[in-house]
Amino acid sequence: MDRIDVNRADAAELAGIPGITEALADAIVAARAAAPLTGVRDLAALPGITVDQLVTLAEHVHFADPRAATTALPPGRSxxxxxxxxxxxxxxxxxxxxxxxxxxxxxxxxxxxxxxxxxxxxxxxxxxxxxxxxxxxxxxxxxxxxxxxxxxxxxxxxxxxxxxxxxxxxxxxxxxxxxxPLYSSGCGCEDLTFSARGEVLEEFSYFTVVRTTDPEITPLVLAESPSVTLDEVAGLSPILEHELLKGVKGIGQLWSAGRPPGADAGAGDAAVLKKMSVSRSALEHVLTTRGRIDGESVEPILHVDAAQKIKGLLKPTKKPAPGRVDLTADTAIDWDASPTLYQATTLAFGHVLHLSHEWSSDGYSLGDLLYSLPLAPGQKKQVVMVDWERRESAANVQSQDYQESLDNALSRDRDVNEIAKGSVSERSRGGSESNVWG
Structure with missing residues (x-):
């Protein structure tokens, strides 16, 4: 039996093998178009092939490279x-x-x-x-x-x-x-070099700054707003002056006994107002809480101001870094109410780079290219694509219903009443009589 060369036989020859369908023959032809089939293993990789078909092919075909000689050549010939x-x-x-x-x-x-x-x-x-x-x-x-x-x-x-x-x-x-011929002669385009390379199509130029040194920096702490004296508050209105003077009575004696720096021991109430300095935040807190400032507000203002000063003493103090340092637990970013700002004290040096990109032709061809968009590094461009599509559909639905019903009922009732009565009477009478006479 002559075997068929699986790499050379056409689909009709392969389909002529017993048990080989036309679909499998087409699959063999398509597979060997990509690469020659070298053995049964390549046939086993075909989709849909069964074990029986694989055995049949192994018995009827042989494998040869289509690019190799299949017949014996004369000596010295190729x-x-x-x-x-x-x-x-x-x-x-x-x-x-x-x-x-x-x-x-x-x-x-x-x-x-x-x-x-x-x-x-x-x-x-x-x-x-x-x-x-x-x-x-x-x-x-x-x-x-x-x-x-x-x-x-x-x-x-x-x-x-x-x-x-x-x-x-x-x-x-x-x-x-x-x-x-339309593009080769008679159109006035003989001088167009569609195959020329190196022609600059577009050029993009932009600048960027690269810093080579960092400037020296110095910390700047934004201090809290300065304090205000009660005398400044009293000067805003005669009513405030009257109320605050009334509120410091008695407190003035304690103030004089304590003798803070710059205060006279016998200072009057007006002098106490001038010397009594509180933070603006304490004054704002009492004004927000009470809604007004009067004689009874003096003592709460002093209490809030004293509490704020105590919190400031208990709060751990961190000195801002004198310059550039690495972020650690000890040199964390200052996020509190008084952030530390850093300002440059020296100049930074760097380079201004001028970048230029040229897009040159690598040859032209009359193909199916619809749109070409060259972009430089860092460049962004919005592109809108409009696609049109038309769809038509038709539907025809027919329905027919048929129903047939048959009901039959048969009922028969029969009552039989039989009454049998029997009566049997039997009577028996007997007697004997004997008369004897003598």
Whole structure:
């Protein structure tokens, strides 16, 4: 039994194997297009293949590289193995006709070329033919892909003495797309260099600052607002003066006995008002709490002011850092009511960098590019894309209901009453009488 080459047989040949479906044959052809199948393991990876089909294929096919020779070659001969690639769509071409032309005259013209061999490309664009042993001065190939394309062939092993060379054993024929006459002549665009590289399209320029040194800094503590004397409050209104003078009576004696710095022991109530200094926050607290300042407010003001001073004594004092230091538990950021601000005392040095980006052409092509947006580093641009879509739908619903019902009821009642009565009477009478006379 002759085995079928799984890398060369078409789908019809594969489907002719018993148990092999057309879908599996198409899957084998599609799989070997990506890479030649090398063994049963590659067949087992095909989707949907069963164990029976795998066993059948192993009995009826063999594996050979389509790019390798499948027949015995004469001694000293080799094959020209080639492939056709179409740049129009970037893929290999199957079923294309390749005719190789050769010339044997020096500096040949178009009339000096004669056809040597003609082949048809197989799947993935591969072809092969027996390599001639004679040398040629020039060679080219005519490939039929959307027309006839002439592709030059570079000869191998050139002989300087005779100026001839052999056809290469590996040959790749690249078919380039034909130029549209609309863009090649008669349009006034002959001077446009669509394939030129290095042309600057756009240029983006911007500046940035890089600091190389840090300035020296000095801490600045925002102190609490200064205190105010009760005399300043009394001077705002005669009523406040009268009430505050009334409120300091008796407190003035304690104030004089304590003799704070600058206070006279026999100072009067007016002198006590001038010497009695309280914090603005204490005055604001009492005003907010009581809603007014009168003679009875003096003592609460003094109590609040004293409490604030005691809290200040009990609060741990932290000296601000004299300059730049690392953040630690001892040098934390000051978030309290009196934050520490730092101001620069020296100049910082750095560089102003001028960055320039040039976008140059890397070649043009008439393809399907819809929009190109070059962006420089750090640049941001909003792009709006409008897409239009139209959908139509139709629906036809038909419904038919049929219902049939049959009810039958049969009822029969029968009552049988039988009354049997029997009466039996029996009477028996007997007697004996004897008369004897003598």
């Amino acid at each position: 094959l020209v193995q080639g492939r056709v690639v179409d740049l129009t769509n970037g893929r290999a071409v199957e079923g294309a006709t390749v005719v190789v032309y050769v010339a044997t005259t020096p500096s040949p013209t178009s009339g000096d070329f004669t056809p040597l061999v003609g082949v048809t490309t197989e799947r993935a664009g591969y072809f092969q033919f027996l390599r001639p042993t004679t040398g040629f001065t020039a060679a080219n190939a005519a490939v039929t892909v959307n027309g006839v394309h002439r592709v030059p062939i570079r000869l191998a092993d050139p002989d300087p003495a005779t100026g001839t060379g052999l056809l290469p054993e590996r040959l790749v024929l690249v078919v380039e797309p034909a130029k549209d």
